[in-house]
Amino acid sequence: MSLIVLVKVGNVIRNGIGPVIQQVPTGGNISRRNGEAFSCRTWTKDALAHLSAMGIVVLKADVDTLQEMAKRYGARYAAQAETGRGACVVN
Template identity: 40%
Template sequence: MPLRGGTIIPHSIYISLNAHSVPGTYHWGLLVMDSEEQGSFHHATNPSGGWKYEMRAARPEQSITLVTVVRVGDLAGGDNAAALQVIRSVPADGTPSQRTGAEFRCNTWLKDVPVALDEARVVQLPMPVDELIRVAKRYGDAHLEEAELGEGAYVVNKPNPSI
């Protein structure tokens, strides 16, 4: 699938929204990009009933479920190892958020991870995390139909809070 709207910036972190079977919702995750094409996908998943963290290799241009990616920021010093350490430290076991007490879902975990990355100075959030999530969902909603038609995911490198 081609990527639309922009190109992936190496050594960056992106919020990813993937198509979900429930209309109006997404499966949320993070892309940590090593290069323009190669990275890793991180998410909280519950395929057999219990929540857990999962990481796998990712090539965004090859994903058939990816709707949009919204750039969180550059990895400080291009240090993927520091990002991975912080990402893995955020619980993905189904317990409520340690930060907010919110009930656990994949997007609960997704909100906690960028805040932890920002606090560890691994990445600098472009806006408060709740606003970033709202903006990401709006981009997803705006580009869902094209992605479902096989036109590829939409890349947002400079999230616009007024979208």
């Protein structure tokens, strides 16, 4: 079973996300940022890091710290979601 967590990681401070996101490699290439194997997770981290470097978003922390925060949030509410007590919403 996979868990999904949605976390606000920062704020968009200027337009131009589309063209910048298109610069982040897809297609199975390893990450140029850290050499990790390609996955949706590594692409997302690379995209966020690139958007931050280009001054388009201001992140609350570096992307690896954000990933660890998301894992902790998921783990905190996993039992509730996995036992059928529904999705968890934390504001």
